[in-house]
Amino acid sequence: MPVPSSITTASHKDLDLTLVAGEWPEDVTGEFVVSAPETRPGLPYALFGPGRICRLSLRPGTHGAAADRFAWRSRVVDSPSARLFEAAPEQFVAGPTGYNSPFGVPNQANTAPLPWGDRLFTTWDVGRPVEVDPRSLGFLGEVGHRDSWGEQTLDMGGVLPFFLSSAHPVVDPDRDALWTVKLGLDLASGAQMLHVVYWPGDGTEVKVWPVEGGAVFGGSHTITQTANFLLLADSGNFKTDMGEMAGEPRTVTVDDDAAAYILRKEAILATPPGTPLTPTVTRIAPTAGHFYGRWNDDDGISVIFEHMDRMDLGYRIQSGDLDANGKPVDPDLVGFYNTAMAPSTCSEVVFDPDNGASKVEAVLRDDWTWNLQLSAMDWSSEALRAPTLHHIAYQGFRPGAVSKRAVDNYGDRLDPLPTEDTPGMLVSVHRGSLDVSSRYEYSDTTDHITSPAFAPRDPAAASSQGDPARSSYAGSSPGGHDGYVILPVLSDSGMRVDLFDASRVGDGPVATLATPNAECVPVVLHSAWMPSTDGPAKDRERVSFADELAGHVETLPDELAALARGVAEELQESAG
Numbered sequence: 001m002p003v004p005s006s007i008t009t010a011s012h013k014d015l016d017l018t019l020v021a022g023e024w025p026e027d028v029t030g031e032f033v034v035s036a037p038e039t040r041p042g043l044p045y046a047l048f049g050p051g052r053i054c055r056l057s058l059r060p061g062t063h064g065a066a067a068d069r070f071a072w073r074s075r076v077v078d079s080p081s082a083r084l085f086e087a088a089p090e091q092f093v094a095g096p097t098g099y100n101s102p103f104g105v106p107n108q109a110n111t112a113p114l115p116w117g118d119r120l121f122t123t124w125d126v127g128r129p130v131e132v133d134p135r136s137l138g139f140l141g142e143v144g145h146r147d148s149w150g151e152q153t154l155d156m157g158g159v160l161p162f163f164l165s166s167a168h169p170v171v172d173p174d175r176d177a178l179w180t181v182k183l184g185l186d187l188a189s190g191a192q193m194l195h196v197v198y199w200p201g202d203g204t205e206v207k208v209w210p211v212e213g214g215a216v217f218g219g220s221h222t223i224t225q226t227a228n229f230l231l232l233a234d235s236g237n238f239k240t241d242m243g244e245m246a247g248e249p250r251t252v253t254v255d256d257d258a259a260a261y262i263l264r265k266e267a268i269l270a271t272p273p274g275t276p277l278t279p280t281v282t283r284i285a286p287t288a289g290h291f292y293g294r295w296n297d298d299d300g301i302s303v304i305f306e307h308m309d310r311m312d313l314g315y316r317i318q319s320g321d322l323d324a325n326g327k328p329v330d331p332d333l334v335g336f337y338n339t340a341m342a343p344s345t346c347s348e349v350v351f352d353p354d355n356g357a358s359k360v361e362a363v364l365r366d367d368w369t370w371n372l373q374l375s376a377m378d379w380s381s382e383a384l385r386a387p388t389l390h391h392i393a394y395q396g397f398r399p400g401a402v403s404k405r406a407v408d409n410y411g412d413r414l415d416p417l418p419t420e421d422t423p424g425m426l427v428s429v430h431r432g433s434l435d436v437s438s439r440y441e442y443s444d445t446t447d448h449i450t451s452p453a454f455a456p457r458d459p460a461a462a463s464s465q466g467d468p469a470r471s472s473y474a475g476s477s478p479g480g481h482d483g484y485v486i487l488p489v490l491s492d493s494g495m496r497v498d499l500f501d502a503s504r505v506g507d508g509p510v511a512t513l514a515t516p517n518a519e520c521v522p523v524v525l526h527s528a529w530m531p532s533t534d535g536p537a538k539d540r541e542r543v544s545f546a547d548e549l550a551g552h553v554e555t556l557p558d559e560l561a562a563l564a565r566g567v568a569e570e571l572q573e574s575a576g
């Protein structure tokens with residue numbers, strides 16, 4: 001089976017990886033962090049599982065590993081949600097859109113790690129960003145007191161507020177602040193109404209503004225920024241199907257394009273929170289899960305889009321499904337998402353912030369660009385100003401992970417699909433032209449390549465020898481070409497981690513780590529790179545669960561209220 005069964009059957013654990021091929025370079029440093037949803041029996045859709053944060057240390061002999069081993073450490077994001085889940089699992093009922101409980105909807109924080117200086121956050125689309133300690137991986141706090149976020153997306157009761165948000169907020173290097181969104185639900189139209197959320201990084205309050213006419217229907221998975229603007233968009237690839245919610249078969253499909261909204265940062269901050277913001281409206285096509293702005297916006301808002309052509313995350317593999325070739329699906333893939341039904345497009349687009357006019361400057365789409373999954377880029381502020389290479393992981397076409405139900409519902413909106421698996425690829429493209437610089441093919445289609453991250457070359461040396469204003473994320477030559485691409489590969493033969501020279505990924509891995517006894521690792525989602533931190537997370541004013549209980553815990557039955565108060569006490573004790 002090309003998609004490894006172990007992505008749903010393996011379990012997370014600490015592992016000390018060994019070097020099995022190549023030579024590990026001296027100038028790769030720091031930590032590779034990756035988010036993952038735990039797979040749980042009985043949960044219909046694996047993407048809604050409780051969050052994990054895993055960390056691979058890029059220097060051997062650290063974090064308790066032997067001198068020649070590399071520490072892969074994995075921990076549950078032990079937030080109030082996870083602790084209540086642990087304390088009373090029977091209270092959490094699984095449905096197609098995740099868990100619900102009398103405590104409310106758990107914040108699983110299972111999708112993307114977000115490093116911010118020496119801090120680490122983990123995010124998802126259905127909750128507030130969560131801060132964890134980058135060394136212990138322990139929970140520190142959620143971003144913004146629930147009251148400061150304002151009205152919930154939908155009041156589900158309990159002590160865990162329900163906020164639809166973005167799995168990819170951005171850190172504004174000029175303001176050292178976080179921008180994200182909140183979505184309010186308009187029950188009449190089914191639209192999710194956009195709000196901008198701003199957090200200065202300290203304190204327990206976020207500021208929130210509604211975006212006038214800012215409606216999305218498929219979530220707001222990513223937001224992006226330039227020096228002066230935010231670009232918010234309808235990700236478009238996960239639409240709610242009210243019929244499915246009522247127990248009927250899913251029939252809704254994704255649109256061919258989606259709305260996007262441009263807002264000027266200074267105008268937002270000059271507006272009293274709560275007052276509607278007026279955006280410039282534009283459209284993007286095909287729908288795009290991930291997109292990244294170039295910092296300089298003198299000549300317009302320049303964005304690289306990783307489109308999700310005919311990628312509909314609303315479909316998941318279900319028991320009894322036939323696959324794209326009409327064969328019964330692998331039962332171990334039940335709960336996994338339905339993979340792409342067309343080659344993926346990558347594009348570079350420039351928007352006029354005054355009128356929303358857009359110009360497509362470059363497009364990459366070919367018969368090998370299947371399942372553009374995730375990418376790696378240099379996130380230093382230096383590289384955001386002058387990006388050079390962008391590294392994309394294409395997982396290949398997987399007929400066994402496409403359901404015939406989805407193919408039938410899309411009908412003539414699909415071109416004929418390949419009948420065989422196609423190889424995964426790691427591909428480096430030049431920013432601006434999207435010309436392929438280098439391409440490495442994973443010829444073994446049972447290799448499930450996952451989220452890559454870019455590690456700059458020796459950033460500590462670069463900062464000590466050069467400009468003291470250089471950011472801690474910048475290597476010797478920022479942009480994305482000078483450093484390494486780290487790529488975990490999941491396989492039923494055991495997980496391994498390939499390390500590529502970012503300037504020539506086509507040469508293949510320069511080094512490979514593997515689990516010591518061919519242990520498998522289950523599905524992982526986004527990854528990121530961050531510098532190693534010296535000590536425990538700094539003391540800061542953070543949101544405490546105890547401070548969020550008043551006015552809500554009283555609505556719970558006594559026994560559950562006692563559990564919630566117990567979790568709040570535990571968290572206060574662990575916070576010291």
Ligand SMILES: [Fe+2]
Pocket residue numbers: 111112167168221289290526
């Ligand atoms: Fe994402």
